[in-house]
Structure formats: structure tokens, C-alpha cells
Amino acid sequence: MPTPTPPARLGLGLAAAGRPAYLALGRDVDLPGDRSPAALQARTHELLDAATALGIEYVDTARSYGRAEEFLGSWLRTAERVPFVASKWGYRYVGDWRRDVDVHEVKDHGEAAYESQLAETTALLGPWLRLYQVHSLTADSPLWEDRPLQHRMARLRAEGIELGFSTSGPAQAEAVRRGLALTVDGAPLFTSVQSTWNLLEPSAGAALAEAAEAGARVVVKEGVANGRLTDRGTAFGSPLGGAARERGVGVDALALACALAQPWCDVVLSGAVTVAQLESNAAARDLVTHAEGWTPEEWVQPEDPAAYWSARSRMGWG
Numbered sequence: 001m002p003t004p005t006p007p008a009r010l011g012l013g014l015a016a017a018g019r020p021a022y023l024a025l026g027r028d029v030d031l032p033g034d035r036s037p038a039a040l041q042a043r044t045h046e047l048l049d050a051a052t053a054l055g056i057e058y059v060d061t062a063r064s065y066g067r068a069e070e071f072l073g074s075w076l077r078t079a080e081r082v083p084f085v086a087s088k089w090g091y092r093y094v095g096d097w098r099r100d101v102d103v104h105e106v107k108d109h110g111e112a113a114y115e116s117q118l119a120e121t122t123a124l125l126g127p128w129l130r131l132y133q134v135h136s137l138t139a140d141s142p143l144w145e146d147r148p149l150q151h152r153m154a155r156l157r158a159e160g161i162e163l164g165f166s167t168s169g170p171a172q173a174e175a176v177r178r179g180l181a182l183t184v185d186g187a188p189l190f191t192s193v194q195s196t197w198n199l200l201e202p203s204a205g206a207a208l209a210e211a212a213e214a215g216a217r218v219v220v221k222e223g224v225a226n227g228r229l230t231d232r233g234t235a236f237g238s239p240l241g242g243a244a245r246e247r248g249v250g251v252d253a254l255a256l257a258c259a260l261a262q263p264w265c266d267v268v269l270s271g272a273v274t275v276a277q278l279e280s281n282a283a284a285r286d287l288v289t290h291a292e293g294w295t296p297e298e299w300v301q302p303e304d305p306a307a308y309w310s311a312r313s314r315m316g317w318g
Contacts, residue, residue: 011058013269018068025227027318064091089117090135164192170305173207212264229255256284261291
């Protein structure tokens with residue numbers, strides 16, 4: 001008899017907690033008033049404490065998430081239980097701790113950016129870093145043809161740090177397949193992939209299933225579609241809202257449970273910015289055992305990928 005696939009686990013992503021502005025519905029309600037570095041560090045520590053209490057043992061951050069790596073590192077120095085720590089390079093935070101700037105982060109997949117950001121990440125997370133990912137590996141990235149950079153990254157892998165990449169945009173499936181086919185000295189360069197998958201944008205699902213079949217870790221981000229798949233973003237009388245109420249949970253928990261139920265999925269990230277949100281997200285885990293026979297397509301219709309990503313790009317940084 002084949003060994004059953006272990007259920008996916010919930011992780012905590014710090015994209016929304018490490019900087020004053022982010023793409024999410026209702027952020028002014030979640031983060032009223034003080035958004036100083038000290039206030040957001042305290043909030044990040046509170047979230048990490050709550051995650052530990054909830055048994056969440058995977059934490060994802062990035063160089064471009066404001067000061068999230070710094071906040072995480074300061075918490076880890078006194079943590080009684082250390083989670084699996086993943087970070088990313090390839091974007092720089094340029095928001096200057098303001099909410100009203102036109103550009104909050106800038107993409108750079110060059111070797112100089114890799115070297116400088118790796119040094120910064122190592123200074124903050126060095127003893128705990130387990131996975132280092134290319135942030136948003138898309139078709140226009142110079143990394144695809146940069147063999148010296150690929151070999152430099154492979155040296156990090158040889159030192160014991162796992163390598164992965166994240167994807168975004170309507171062509172995620174292509175990036176997943178291309179990224180996992182990339183080799184250095186005959187071995188796959190990447191063994192982990194993080195992609196957007198949710199009920200509105202499931203187009204990467206087949207490619208992620210292939211990734212899992214090939215032995216890669218599959219991490220789902222944006223499972224609640226930046227707040228669109230929550231009680232705030234879903235009409236009260238909608239089929240999805242009704243299905244959540246029938247189960248006694250929020251729309252967020254049902255949406256995340258649908259991701260956790262995917263047989264190819266290893267980790268689903270919560271992007272919570274309050275402890276209450278994290279606790280609501282965590283309710284998804286109890287739903288998965290009852291997922292057989294679910295018909296999510298009757299609750300919400302997927303959108304055309306290009307239309308989904310266009311709508312996401314129009315969301316304001318709040």
C-alpha cells in the first residue's frame with residue numbers, strides 16, 4: 001500500500017507585517033494609527049508568538065518586505081521553538097517607510113543584487129535560514145541565462161541552504177516548469193516553488209502538481225487573493241459566503257482550506273496582520289478532513305488569469 005501524502009501545513013508570511021503599506025483589503029482597519037518600525041516590530045513578534053501557539057512552524061519573508069527580516073531575526077534570538085525560515089531575494093524595498101510613494105519595491109535579478117541581498121539576509125537570519133528563494137521569477141528575468149549567477153547560487157546550496165523561487169503573473173505555470181527544469185552540474189538548481197493559487201486564480205495548479213510529482217516543495221501564497229476571498233471581499237449572500245457560514249468559519253478559512261486540500265500542496269501561507277486574522281485562517285486546518293466531495297467551482301468561478309492579475313495590479317497600497 002502506498003504511503004499516504006501528509007496533509008499540507010499552514011505557514012505565516014510576513015509580507016503584510018514588515019512594512020507600513022501593502023496590497024490588501026481593509027488594511028486601514030487592521031493597522032490603524034501607529035505604523036512606526038517599533039509598532040510593526042511589536043506586531044510581528046505578537047504574530048510569531050501566536051503562530052507558535054497555533055503550531056505554525058513555517059515562516060516566509062523577503063528582503064523587500066520592509067524590515068520583516070529584521071523583525072523576525074530579533075524574535076528568533078529569544079524564541080523557544082524555531083520554525084522553518086524561508087526568505088527571498090530579487091526585490092528591494094524602496095518605500096522609505098511611507099504609504100504615499102508611487103513605487104514600493106524594485107526588481108533586480110542580477111548577480112550584484114544577489115550578493116548584496118544574501119549578505120543582508122545572512123546578517124539578519126544567518127543561523128536560522130533554511131530556504132533562499134528568487135523573488136518572482138518571471139519570463140523577463142535575466143537569471144535564466146546568467147550561468148555565473150546560477151553557479152554562485154548552487155554554491156549556497158552546497159553550503160546547506162535550500163534554493164527555491166516564487167512566481168507571479170498570468171504565466172506562472174510556464175515559470176514553474178522552466179524553473180524546475182533549470183540545472184547546474186546536472187542537478188536541479190531549485191527544489192522549492194512558491195506560487196499564487198486561490199479559488200479565483202488556480203491556473204498554476206497543473207504545473208504545481210508536476211512540481212510535487214518531481215519532488216519539489218510546493219508553497220501556496222495569496223490563498224485569500226489579497227483579501228478578496230475574505231468576509232470583507234466576498235458578498236454576504238454569495239455561494240462562497242454561504243458555504244463558509246454553513247461550516248461556521250470565515251470565507252478566509254474556507255478559501256485556505258481549499259488550498260490545503262490540494263494533493264500537491266505542502267505549505268499554505270497565511271498573510272495575516274492581526275492575531276484574530278491568523279486564528280481565523282488557522283481554522284482552515286480543521287476543515288480539510290471534510291474536503292472530500294467539495295465543489296468549489298459552485299461557490300466561486302475562477303477568473304481569467306490576465307484579468308485577475310490586472311485587477312490585482314490596480315489594488316492600492318494601503
